Amino acid sequence: MIIVHEQDLLFHLKNTQVSYVFRVMEETGILENLYYGSTISDYENFDWLLEREIRPGNNLVPEKLLTSLEHIKQEMPVYGTTDFRYPALEVTYPDGDSISHFRYQGYKIFKGKEAVKPLPATFGEADQVQVLEVFLKDDYSDLHLTLRYAIYKELPVITRQTFLQNKGQQDYLLKHLASLNIDLPNEQYDWLHLDGAWARENHLSREKIHRGVQQVSSTRGASSHVHNPFLAICQPQTTESQGKVYGFSLIYSGNFQAQIELDNYDYLRIQLGINPFQFQWQLRSGETFVSPEAVAVFSLHGFSGMTQAFHSLFRRHLIRSSWKDVPRPVLLNSWEAAYFDFDEKKILDIAGASKELGVELFVLDDGWFGSRNSDKGSLGNWTENCEKLPRGLANLVRDIKAMGLQFGLWFEPEMVSDDTPLYQAHPDWIIGHPKKNISQGRNQYVLDFGNPKIVDVIYDQMDKILKEVPIDYLKLDMNRYISEAYSSELSPVQQGEVAHRYILGVYALYDRLANAYPHILIESCAGGGARFDAGMLYYSPQIWTSDDTDAVERLVIQAGTSMVYPLSSMGSHVSAVPNHQVARTTSLDMRKNVAFFGVFGYELNPLALTQEEKEQIRQQIKEYKAYQELIMQGDFYRxxxxxxxxxxxxxxxxxxxxxxxxxxxxxxxxxxxxxxxxxxxxxxxxxxxxxxxxxxxxxxxxxxxxxxxxxxxxxxxxxxxxxxxxxxxxxxxxxxxxxxx
Structure with a gap:
């Protein structure tokens, strides 16, 4: 799948659905992109793809009027090479400048792929995926750049990842490192993205691409409710079933930027990566910075073709949980059934009524720990609430399992309340400047997960519960953004590292939990869909799609989410009416028919149901179980x-x-x-x-x-x-x- 033309220093990544061609430019050693799109033949010579008009403006090589990089499609553009478009890499040198020139050094090809820690990424066996690594070196330093490309045998997919290594003795400041840069000829493309807010995530937007820069991004410490780390470009006539589409997704859960730049010569530059806003990484001698992996999908069959490629890749080559291909239990979550107002008897009554309906998994949501009776305290004190559960969690779970139910538990491990022993002992463990205002969100603070000691403490608290209580499912929530990015553990020059180090700490916690308790089904959540991204799918095979459970609202939310993410990853529940978010009343049948197209469950109080409603739900669960394999493994069409x-x-x-x-x-x-x-x-x-x-x-x-x-x-x-x-x-x-x- 990877063809190298040694004499011309040209690389052709190719399968039956897609081709990607680039070369090493003469004299400059810079990588030039020649073609990306539907599969083409491999020619002895690809000179017919070169585009070179004489441009008398700035030229990289003196007296060579064909070396203006402002008009050349590149793989990894940098500042200081006559390209005035936004670069994919920016480094500050000891002299204070950012002038770089990364020149080709060599390559390596191998079969099979694994994620490179500490980041999530796609993976595959030797007969499924091939990897090309291209090595570049800076003319002005001992900085070495590795561009990693992967192509999957059965899918129209190319993945990109970037590694910057400091082999010198001096430190450098990394300001920007895109995971992917693709320069394409414009074809009057539209662009698509997913945006929204809490309770109305992932609404699909389609707009015309105009001259200049258009982007979606996050500065919130999470991929966010506002934008998803995805964009696509398509021909104006493209529909669900026909037309050309390029789709791009970033396997990352923190601050991201997905940007389109249309220049004055009708070239389109697409970049995905960590958001350079307030990002700065001190790259010390001997260290390597690894960018998140980006995924590029090509489709000639409209948006459905793009969707199915993303779904197949993520199901087969990203989700690593032991639950990835296992039918998920139909659950009932206690949140909308009881909120914080419960005791042991009420929970047992709700669980017993759930079992009678045919529910397989009972989930105890927020309120079981510390002295938590509202959202105003106890986060970070992960011990049983003795007033609500006087016999403790272990005995409660024993009784629930005796009913024939599995048991799940809610945590919000990344947050802390100021009334807890953890906060009082370590007030400097939260993100924020100790001498400046630190805002609260939902009455809580964000723990500095960039500090491994803090991740250890939270993991140990959770591990104690998990060792003592037989738990089958974890819902791991996150209910506020990072608004004052500052870490008391880092030096002044490292404060631009806070957001990225934070998300690495989140990944580390998920990784430890998944490895220590592989039998547990983990569902990620972030106030609904604030972190519904490919990065979290690596650790949790399903994600709570939105806190909005209204069937009508979910039509738009689930349709948008399905553009990129498989149905098997989308938590989708039937809730009570009038709906708790919009007060709309819909039939139980309507709610079921929407929630079926996802990971099915319930978000209501079974004790409040009529006999007729109970019988309807019994039939719904039986019906869903009959269709479950089809829904989880099938190809989805809007x-x-x-x-x-x-x-x-x-x-x-x-x-x-x-x-x-x-x-x-x-x-x-x-x-x-x-x-x-x-x-x-x-x-x-x-x-x-x-x-x-x-x-x-x-x-x-x-x-x-x-x-x-x-x-x-x-x-x-x-x-x-x-x-x-x-x-x-x-x-x-x-x-x-x-x-x-």
């Missing part, structure tokens, strides 16, 4: 409906033998038009049994794709029934199951 009032999607098994379709109408419409829903991903010549509620019919795959499901009714021969029909009203949904005959 279906075109023609308007924002109607949303539809489907998941198709890898062998195309079955599929599940969800169709949702938000508001009812008077005198509706005739409507059809064209399906995708089926085998054209196969016949499928189409099952909806109590009706069945048989249709061929080609007909379901070209004509679709007819959503309007046919009252021919039974007209009187029209006047007595049950009208669905607002917030209605349909679920259709297809099985190959």
């Amino acid at each position: 279906l075109a409906t023609g308007d924002t009032n109607r949303i539809a999607w489907m998941v198709v098994s890898p062998d195309q033998s079955e599929a599940l379709v969800g169709y949702y109408q938000i508001l009812a419409q008077p005198n509706p038009t005739y409507q059809r829903l064209r399906l995708r991903g089926l085998k054209e010549d196969d016949c499928y049994q189409v099952i909806e509620a109590n009706t069945e019919s048989q249709r061929y795959g080609r007909d379901l794709e070209s004509i679709g499901l007819l959503l309007s009714q046919n009252y021919l021969g039974h007209e009187p029934e029209y006047w007595s029909r049950e009208m669905l009203g607002d917030f209605s949904s349909r679920l259709v199951y297809l099985k190959r005959v």
Whole structure:
């Protein structure tokens, strides 16, 4: 998959779906990108891809008018080489300047791939992935740069990662190191990104690319509710099913920047990496700085093609948990059932009622520790709340497991409250300047996880609980951002390292927990989706998608999240109504039909249900278990409906033998038009049994794709029934199951 033209110093990464070609430029030793896109033949000579007009402006080589790097597509642009676009690498030298020139030195190819600690990354066996490392050295120092490329055999995926090593005796200040830089010819592209806020995460935005710089980023210490570390570019005519798409995702959970720069010669520069805002890393002699890994996906089959490539890569080559391919238990979380208001009897009653419904895992959320009765204290004091649980967690869990339930527990390990022994003994362990104002968020402070001693203390507290209590599931939460990045442990010149060191500490904690307790299912959470990113997926196979559990809001949230992240990673629960976030009332059926397309569970009080609702939930759980493997392992399609009032999607098994379709109408419409829903991903010549509620019919795959499901009714021969029909009203949904005959 990696072809090297030794004489021309040219590299061609190639599989059946994608090609990536770059070369070493003559005289300068700089890496020039020639092509990235659908797979092409490997030619003896690639000179036909070179673009060189004479530019009389700044040229790198004197009297050579073809060496203006401002107009050349590059792999790793730096400042000081006549390129006036934003660089991918910026280093401050002892003289105070930032002029660099990294020149080609050599390469290495190997098969198989593992993550390079301390960061998460993709991995694969020798027959699945090949890796190319290209080595560069700075002309002006002993700084060495390694660009790592990986290509996966079965996927239209190229990954990029960057390593900067200081082999000299002097220290340098690293100001910026992008994980990926790609320069592409512009084709009047649009760009897509995911943005929002708490309780409305990952809304999809699509905009025209204009001259200059456009970006999404985070400065909050987490990838954030506001933007996701993802962007895509596409042709204007691109849809879910057709058109060219380049998708980019960063495997990182901290401050990031994903940037597009369109220059005056119609080249498009795309960069992903750690946000250079307030970032500065002291690179000492002998040290190496490792950037997060970036993923580039190419699709000729629209957004669905991009989505399925991301989903396959993340499911097979990023999530490492022992739970990655195991059916997840249907859980009930105590948060919306009780909030902080519970005691041992109430928890046991809720757990018992959950078991009667068919729930498999009971999760005790916030409020079980210290003296926690509100969000105003006890974080960092991970000991049982003796007033609420006088017999302790171990006895409570023993009784819950005797019911036949698994047990899960909530922690928020990265935070501390000021009423705890931990804070009172170590007030300097929080992030913030001790002589300046330190803000609170949700009445709590952020622990300085860049300090390994603090991670050790929190891990030891958690480890004590986990050793004494048989726990099957952990929900690890994070409910506030970093607003004053300062560490009392670091020198003044290192304060730009706080945010990155913090997220490395978070990864270290997750890594220790996953290694010590591989049987435990870990679900990451950050006030909902504030850290729903590929970095966290490496450690936790599922992430709480949003604190907003309203079925209508979740349609947009889950559709946006599905652009990049697989259904098997998206925590998706049925909650009580009126909904606790938006006060909307939707049917239990609607809530179920939305939550099915994710990791299914409940977020309600089973003691408050009617007998009819209890029976409905019993049937829902049985239905979900029948579809679970299909939902977790299938290919996902967002279906075109023609308007924002109607949303539809489907998941198709890898062998195309079955599929599940969800169709949702938000508001009812008077005198509706005739409507059809064209399906995708089926085998054209196969016949499928189409099952909806109590009706069945048989249709061929080609007909379901070209004509679709007819959503309007046919009252021919039974007209009187029209006047007595049950009208669905607002917030209605349909679920259709297809099985190959």
